[in-house]
Amino acid sequence: MREAVTGAKRIVVKVGSSSLTTAAGGIDGERVSSLVDALAKLIDDGREVVLVSSGAIAAGLAPLGLRRRPRDLATQQAAASVGQGLLIGHYAGSFARFGRTVGQVLLTADDVTRRAHYRNAYRTLRKLLDLKAVPIVNENDTVATDEIRFGDNDRLAALVAALVEADLLVLLSDVDALYTGDPAKPESRRIDEVRGDDDLAGVTIGKTGKAGVGTGGMVTKVEAARIATGAGIPVVLTAAPLAGAALAGEPIGTFFHREPRKPPAARLFWLAHATTPRGRLHLDPGAVAAIVVRRKSLLPAGITAVDGSFTAGEPVDLIDAGSGVPVARGLVNYDAVELPVLLGRSTKDLDPDYRREVVHRDDLVLL
Numbered sequence: 001m002r003e004a005v006t007g008a009k010r011i012v013v014k015v016g017s018s019s020l021t022t023a024a025g026g027i028d029g030e031r032v033s034s035l036v037d038a039l040a041k042l043i044d045d046g047r048e049v050v051l052v053s054s055g056a057i058a059a060g061l062a063p064l065g066l067r068r069r070p071r072d073l074a075t076q077q078a079a080a081s082v083g084q085g086l087l088i089g090h091y092a093g094s095f096a097r098f099g100r101t102v103g104q105v106l107l108t109a110d111d112v113t114r115r116a117h118y119r120n121a122y123r124t125l126r127k128l129l130d131l132k133a134v135p136i137v138n139e140n141d142t143v144a145t146d147e148i149r150f151g152d153n154d155r156l157a158a159l160v161a162a163l164v165e166a167d168l169l170v171l172l173s174d175v176d177a178l179y180t181g182d183p184a185k186p187e188s189r190r191i192d193e194v195r196g197d198d199d200l201a202g203v204t205i206g207k208t209g210k211a212g213v214g215t216g217g218m219v220t221k222v223e224a225a226r227i228a229t230g231a232g233i234p235v236v237l238t239a240a241p242l243a244g245a246a247l248a249g250e251p252i253g254t255f256f257h258r259e260p261r262k263p264p265a266a267r268l269f270w271l272a273h274a275t276t277p278r279g280r281l282h283l284d285p286g287a288v289a290a291i292v293v294r295r296k297s298l299l300p301a302g303i304t305a306v307d308g309s310f311t312a313g314e315p316v317d318l319i320d321a322g323s324g325v326p327v328a329r330g331l332v333n334y335d336a337v338e339l340p341v342l343l344g345r346s347t348k349d350l351d352p353d354y355r356r357e358v359v360h361r362d363d364l365v366l367l
């Protein structure tokens with residue numbers, strides 16, 4: 001188990017807002033420095049580190065005279081816009097102590113789901129690592145709208161780990177491990193390892209901690225751990241001040257074992273876990289079998305109905321019309337308004353402009 005930690009060559013480390021800010025608001029320079037100390041040591045040991053850091057919104061509060069985390073998206077975005085620069089400034093200064101350069105990478109889920117964007121994001125991260133710079137990733141808060149937003153960075157970190165094919169994901173928070181219930185309650189017990197969903201049965205996974213600056217609480221951390229372990233990447237969850245010890249292989253925090261089965265391609269992971277479908281295509285039984293069993297592309301002939309308003313290139317869910325259950329998600333090749341006249345029609349009867357697949361098999365992930 002600890003070998004998975006000490007032997008990991010490429011590591012994605014995610015740190016939450018609650019671990020970076022002072023009680024009064026604003027970035028806590030000392031906490032940033034001690035995290036950077038631990039990460040710089042890893043890099044000096046020849047490991048590759050991608051940091052996913054929250055904290056932009058929290059860092060922007062004090063300079064804007066905001067007393068608490070705003071609820072509305074526009075003010076959160078303004079705070080993130082002010083705070084992101086400050087946050088990166090802190091990291092740049094702190095990594096400079098070790099002669100290391102940092103690179104800011106701001107991502108939205110939509111960016112990374114489309115094939116060309118995905119390749120681009122991967123290339124940028126890969127090149128930063130090759131150039132021995134430390135990529136520091138955050139959600140692109142100023143442009144992400146409510147519908148497409150992660151909000152928390154836990155799932156983003158899991159998807160970045162899949163994107164860079166990391167050997168390990170480390171989730172750092174203000175709590176030292178996953179507990180069986182609210183860690184403030186004396187009856188809650190620490191969970192050392194999680195092998196699968198059975199180990200989570202009976203665990204009360206709660207919302208954010210007392211700091212009030214985090215977003216997802218344990219819910220999104222456990223979800224992130226599921227996504228990463230499903231992509232074949234083990235996860236360590238612990239408190240930020242314990243990062244160095246945990247990464248040195250000490251039995252600290254909660255270790256989530258990776259799943260043994262072969263994961264789907266990383267881009268499709270983003271499609272399944274990071275996107276919000278813009279519409280639904282209802283499929284007849286033949287089309288469901290073609291997609292689920294034979295892993296074919298979706299053609300107009302098997303679609304019985306369409307709902308939602310989407311444009312070509314956006315994510316849609318493919319629904320088994322019989323049961324109403326979503327069976328797959330894919331990037332659609334047509335606008336919603338183009339589809340009704342094509343439904344149920346054989347491809348050879350269609351105008352040549354409309355002979356392309358509705359969803360190509362390479363852009364499909366089973367749910």
Ligand SMILES: Nc1ncnc2c1ncn2[C@@H]1O[C@H](COP(=O)(O)OP(=O)(O)O)[C@@H](O)[C@H]1O
Nearest residue numbers: 016017018173179206208209214215216217218
């Ligand atoms: N079962 C649990 N085990 C551990 N922590 C939990 C649990 N349920 C809820 N929490 C809370 O989740 C908080 C961490 O989430 P959050 O505040 O979003 O942090 P971050 O900013 O690091 O993402 C902890 O402070 C803890 O109070």
Ligand SMILES: N[C@@H](CCC(=O)OP(=O)(O)O)C(=O)O
Nearest residue numbers: 016017054055056057153215
């Ligand atoms: N992108 C946002 C993340 C928001 C947030 O609070 O995330 P987290 O602390 O990881 O639950 C930010 O930088 O403020």
